[in-house]
Amino acid sequence: MERGEIMATQLNLDAVCACSENVVARTIEGEVVLIPLIAGIGDEEDELYTLNETGQAIWQKLDGKKTLKEVAVSLAEVFNGPASELEADVLGFASELTKRGILVAK
């Protein structure tokens, strides 16, 4: 099992996540673009990443200080819905990006 996978499986809503220093996050034309800085993030030499709408909304709330639970609460205020329904998305998002090495759990 890779290091990222261990971190992803251990992730829970109390975790605080931030963008890895091995990735450059840019917002271009309203699109979040994640550009690997070191080898091993992407599978191909010219690969970069964008986020879907849910991913973008979650990304914008990740400030490296809030726990994932607090991120879900924050999103719930924006979308006017129960935080409990958003927690699965936030955890899923953080797990996926942690596994890819784009996010790190602090």
Added chain:
Amino acid sequence: MTETTYVVKRRLDQWPLWKESGPRLGQLDMELTERCNNDCIHCCINRPANDASAWVGEITTKQVEDFLCKAADLGCLQVRFTGGEPLLRQDFQALYIYARRLGLKVLLFTNACLITPGLADLFQRMPPLIKIEVTVYGMHRESYEAVTRVPGSFAQFQSGLNLLLERNVPFVVKWVVLPQNKHEMVEFEAWAGTIPGMTRPPSYVMSLDLRNRRDDEGKNVYIQSLRLTPLDSLAILTRDVVEYKQSMEVFASQFMGPSGDKLFSCGVGCSLCIDAYGRAQPCMGLRAPEWTVNLNPNLKSMREGDSLSSVSVSGMHPECAGLEDVLSQFSRLYDLCTTNPEYLRRCAKCFLKGLCEQCPAKSWTEHGTIDTPVAYLCETAHMQARYIGWLDKNEYGWEVMNWRERISGQRSTR
């Protein structure tokens, strides 16, 4: 409901990244120096590696960093580092790291001779995200150094490539076709096929450009003597006749047809080039002073005494502060029309426009104007069109009215 994935992998060459229009600046070409460690017989830009007058005028590390920052602010995702030989700059590693930390992909054009273990390590650890492009001048020392005119350069080139190969740094090779190496093309292709990064056939430089700065008439005469004849070009292009005809069929369906009196059919105004001294140009080939904007406060404007074009654009300012201003100025070139009677008689009506490499930059290097037909390119395009059967012998592309039928293979009368 929980989604299954939140991240979308993108490859710029296969997937449109942007929902609507792209960023203001698509690509920045940074010409880091005009100096080169080689002294290639055909080169359109190089100056000697130890040329103090060239070195002293080059933009500083800080100036390059500022340009990169401004480019990133305009949404630019890709910078091309070229020259001369960009690796000659002492600050190359610092500039490379700076660009990558800004989130720029780096396309490096190099002869690979100056790649060191440290630099190869850097490319391995922090990949450029685009395959490095290495130009090859010969498969053996004799042919290679007959082109580069630098003893020992072949061994340096081999060493540089080996450093990349040992570290699995992806690169592609391309070949400049010259009398000195023409006989080695088959050997080159076979070798190129063994390079891991070569997922496509190699590209060839066949139409040698004259000196981009129009600075050496003697060398221009020599470069002209090195050019392939149109017949030689055709022979290379049609080595695999079936593949050639199939690719031309696809190409013709997309890119053929007269362009009229508009001069620019490229993406002018979406990308730009900054030369080694801090001047912005619409592209790497178009260095006409009247289309150049000085971004370097330490540099005197080149324009004095220069007025060579028969066309002009109102509102072009020789100096301005920001890249966005420059892009706005260059964008206006897209609507630029010529009044040159010879261009209007020939190029404007010629359906071979897509096949011909005629463009304002080529015209500039050949004639010092941006709208004078380039006979060499015209002959090469016509040679191909006659071979494919789009034209009869002694017939010209601008004489044909039923060109759509010609390229679709349903040829009848004119």
